[in-house]
Amino acid sequence: MNEWKNNLRKIKPYVPGEQSKEKNIVKLNANENPYPPSPKAIEALKAFNAESLRLYPHADATPLKAAIAEYYGVEIENVFLGNGSDDVIALAFQAFFNSEKPILFPDITYSFYPVWCELFKIPFKTPALNKDFRINIDDYSGENGGIVFPNPNAPTSICEGEEFIRKMLDNNTDSVVIVDEAYVDFGGYSSVKLTKEYENLLVTGTFSKSRSLAGLRIGFAIGSRALVSVLEAVKNSYNSYTVDALSIAMGIESVNDDEYFKATTAKIINTRERLKTELEALGFEVLNSSTNFIFATHKKYNMKEMFEFLKARKVFIRYFNLPRIDNYVRITIGTDIETDILISEINNFLNKGE
C-alpha cells in the first residue's frame, strides 16, 4: 500500500529566479529586453490566421529553421529548434553527454547546468574560474565526458574570443563542446562559423534576450549534421511538436528584421556602457560586459543590502547568495529612464548612512 511513493523521482525542486508581477516596478532582474519585439513580428501576430491553430504546427518548424539558416549562413540541416534554449540545452545534454566521464563547466555559471546533470544522472566537475572570473582553459584539457559553458558567461558577463574557443576545441576533439550563446548578440564573439570546422561543436541561442521574445519560448542550436541529427532523434522521442505555430510565424519576422535588431541591441550596448561609467564613478567595480547585464561589486558596501534596499524602492536587480560572488549584483540593462531611476536609487543607498 502506497509503495508508489517509493518510486517518485527524488529531486530538489529548482527555484526559478523571482518573477514579480507587481506593477510599476523597474524590473532589471531577469535579463529581459526593455524594448518590444520587432514591429514586423508584432504585425505577423496580428495578421496570423487564428483559425489555423486547430492544426498541428510543422513538426520540425522548417520555415523558422530556414530563416535562421539563412541568417547564419548555414543549411537547414544544421539548425535545431526548441521550446526556449533551456529545452534545447536539456535535449543536448541527453543527446551528447552519455559518457561515464564527468562533463565540465565553470563553478560560476548558468545555474541550470548542475540541475540537468542531476536530472539526467550525468557526472560533472566544475573547475573554478580564476580570480578575474575568467575560464582557465588548462582546466579543460583532460579526459572528460563533454564541455558546456556560456559565452559570454553568466552572471559574469565576460566573453572569450575566437582564439580561446579554437583552443578549447583543439584541446577537446573527443568530446562534444556546447557553447551557450544566450547573450552573444550584445557585442560578444559568436562561434557559429566554427561549427563548419568543428563537427563536435554545438552553439545554442535564444530569442528571449536580443529578440525580445521571452514570452514566446524560442531557442535554437547550430551544429554539424552529425550533432543536429542526434538532437532531432532525441527531441522526436520526447515531444514531436515543441515550437508552436505562433512562435514560428513571429520568429521568422524577427529574424528577417535585422535593422530593428541592430538598432535595439546597439541601444542596449550604449546604455550598458553609460551605466558602467556612472557606477565606476561611484566606486563600483564593473566587469567588462558583452551582455545585456552588468556584474558589479563595491569594496565599501554590502551588495546584498543594496539589493534589498533597491527592492524596497521597487527597483529589482539580482543577487546570488553563492560562494565567491556574494558581494556582487547582476543588473539587467533597461531603458535610459530605468537606468536614471536605478542610479538615483543606488545613490540613495550609498548615501543613506550619512
Add this chain to the structure above:
Amino acid sequence: MNEWKNNLRKIKPYVPGEQSKEKNIVKLNANENPYPPSPKAIEALKAFNAESLRLYPHADATPLKAAIAEYYGVEIENVFLGNGSDDVIALAFQAFFNSEKPILFPDITYSFYPVWCELFKIPFKTPALNKDFRINIDDYSGENGGIVFPNPNAPTSICEGEEFIRKMLDNNTDSVVIVDEAYVDFGGYSSVKLTKEYENLLVTGTFSKSRSLAGLRIGFAIGSRALVSVLEAVKNSYNSYTVDALSIAMGIESVNDDEYFKATTAKIINTRERLKTELEALGFEVLNSSTNFIFATHKKYNMKEMFEFLKARKVFIRYFNLPRIDNYVRITIGTDIETDILISEINNFLNKGE
C-alpha cells in the same frame, strides 16, 4: 580523435505521423478538430499586448491553471501544465516510473509510450488487448512499476467506464496509474473526479483535440498534490517556462467558453455517428467510438489499399502497418462536407473493381 561520436545517444528516430501541408486536401489523418478555436480565444489573441512578449511568461502559468482548476472543480495545486500533453506525459514518466519493475500499457495504444520508455530507460510490458480490442483488466493486477493507458484508447476509440477505472486503481495501490484522456471530451468517461479519492491517479489532457488548439501546444494533468508537486519539481529541473504567454491567454478564454466547447464537440459526435452508420451500411465494421475518430475495417477489402486510394484522391486518413490492426484504418471526424467527400471516395474505392 572523434571519440565524441561514441557518446552520442543511440536512438531510433521516431517518425511522427505524416503531416502534409498540401492545400485542398481533406485532412482526416491527425485527429485535428475541423472547427476553429473558440471565438473568445481568438479575440484574446487579437487583443494580446504583443509588446509584453519581451517578458518571460508566468513560470508556473498560474492564471491558466486557475481556469482549469475551476473548470474541473479541483485546486490550483492539483493542476500541472506543459507544452502539449506529450510534454506532460514525458515528464510524468520521469517523475513516477522509477521502479525496476516494468510498467504496463496495452500492445495496441499510443505509439509514444514505448518511445519514452526507451528514451528514459524504463522497462515495460505490453499485455495484449483482447480480441474485441478491450483492455483485459486481469493483465494489470500483478506487481508492476506503473500503468499508463489512454481512455478512450487510441487508435481503437474505445472508452472504459468508472467501474473499470476503479477496479484498475483498486488492483494497483502500489503504482502510479496515468490515464491519458486526450480524447475524452467526445463522449468518454473522465476519471478526473477519482483523483480526489486515489492519490496515485494522474489524469492527463490536451487542448489539441476538443479545444482546437493543436497549433498552440497546451497539455495538462490533474492529480493529487503528492503527484503534482513531484511533476513540478521534475519540470522545474528541465525547463522553467514551458507554456508561453499567448498559450496562457488563449487557453484561459477557451476554458471559459463552455458553450462553444459543448456545441463543437456535440457536432463532432453527431458527424461521427452518421459516419459510423453510413460505413456500416457499406459493410464496414466500426468500433464504438468515444473519440473524434473512428477505427474501422472491412472483411472484403484491403484497408491499406483503401488508404492509398483515398490519399491519391487527396483524402488523408491514417493506416498503421502493425500486427493485429493491419486491416484497419483510423479516420478523424471532419466537417459534414468533408464526410460527404470521404464517403463518396470510399464508395469509389469499393466499386472500382466492378
